Amino acid sequence: MKLRCWLLAGFIGLGLTTPVHAWGQEDRSNYNNKMALLGVLLEGAKERAQDHGDIETLCLLLGIGADVTANYVNTAPNSQQINQRLVAMNNDLNMCITMLQKTALKP
Template sequence: MVGSPALSWQLGDRQAYNNKMALLNVMLEGAKQRAVDTDDLQTLCLVMSIGNDVTERYLQEHSSDQQIEQRLQGMRNDFTSCLGLLYSGQ
């Protein structure tokens, strides 16, 4: 059974999003370790911000994706916490 071109495009978009997030997750883990080792919260918050932006852009095109919408809510909460820690230490 051959899928529609629109479905193939959507699956391609989701795969591209997943690939970007996998790369960002590696960066996030490194930034978390750096924050623990050197107190560098700026890098951690920056990587979180990039992840939020990538996810928001994906949702602009795929607003019905509830799984990603829920993920974004959690990501926003984590980012807000990171900023709170960053600015409370300055």
């Protein structure tokens, strides 16, 4: 139950499908397309984590999303919206990695 609460709360802040308006049209479209695809993959990973304990895949996809977003932060470093999104994504990734480490230590 604790895992489900964390997953639901963490992904609210992720906001993968919210369009970003700070870059040129082509950059924004590329970013939004990547994040929309990643959002679909994350939905499946959330279900696998809840049903089968596959936290590794979830953490991997969160890391990919944070990396894609970090690359776009380099394109628009003054965008407050994307910087806030990156902070939230990194927080979600850190919580996922912590959860992964805790489950790996259990006998």
